[in-house]
Amino acid sequence: GESVGLHLPTLSVQEGDNSIINCAYSNSASDYFIWYKQESGKGPQFIIDIRSNMDKRQGQRVTVLLNKTVKHLSLQIAATQPGDSAVYFCAVDSSGGGADGLTFGKGTHLIIQP
Amino acid sequence: NAGVTQTPKFRILKIGQSMTLQCTQDMNHNYMYWYRQDPGMGLKLIYYSVGAGITDKGEVPNGYNVSRSTTEDFPLRLELAAPSQTSVYFCASTFNEKLFFGSGTQLSVL
Numbered sequence: 001g002e003s004v005g006l007h008l009p010t011l012s013v014q015e016g017d018n019s020i021i022n023c024a025y026s027n028s029a030s031d032y033f034i035w036y037k038q039e040s041g042k043g044p045q046f047i048i049d050i051r052s053n054m055d056k057r058q059g060q061r062v063t064v065l066l067n068k069t070v071k072h073l074s075l076q077i078a079a080t081q082p083g084d085s086a087v088y089f090c091a092v093d094s095s096g097g098g099a100d101g102l103t104f105g106k107g108t109h110l111i112i113q114p
Numbered sequence: 115n116a117g118v119t120q121t122p123k124f125r126i127l128k129i130g131q132s133m134t135l136q137c138t139q140d141m142n143h144n145y146m147y148w149y150r151q152d153p154g155m156g157l158k159l160i161y162y163s164v165g166a167g168i169t170d171k172g173e174v175p176n177g178y179n180v181s182r183s184t185t186e187d188f189p190l191r192l193e194l195a196a197p198s199q200t201s202v203y204f205c206a207s208t209f210n211e212k213l214f215f216g217s218g219t220q221l222s223v224l
Contacts, residue, residue, distance in 0.1 A: 036213075
């Protein structure tokens, strides 16, 4: 099976600073990783994904880093804005495809200080 | 496109009551899912469907039932509600492995 852990339940950052949110997984066969953002009272929203054949992937103000050696991935948010305030969680797929094989982390609540 | 639409947004049930959580999507996705989200916990898969007429159990199916008569609709049925079913329920569909979630139903069983 797969277990997914997150290092910090809450992360507080200053507006304009960079944020780093971490996730650890247990199954070395996991091959697909996704980050979601969940704003208060809303459903999770896809942010960025990465496959195991990559180490890094960039989007708009977000970067995901994957370290397969230590089974760790991180989400970096550049120049954090008030609208980034949300719960962020990772999902890991070790089933080879299909959302039925996803294991979700518990989430980190990102708080933006003015 | 409205995406994935869930109703109701909030509901309070008494122990032993039954209800159906509605979910519909207008993206013509074949794969649909029901998750529950408990405070401080990761999403847990209840049931999923790979197409009309086909459903399968997820990690936590006990106390729930589903049906999939059309591509668009995937209702979740709670029979004999119990306090352990107090949670936020999310319906989702997938395209290219990306999950699209509804806005959720917050259910309390008292």
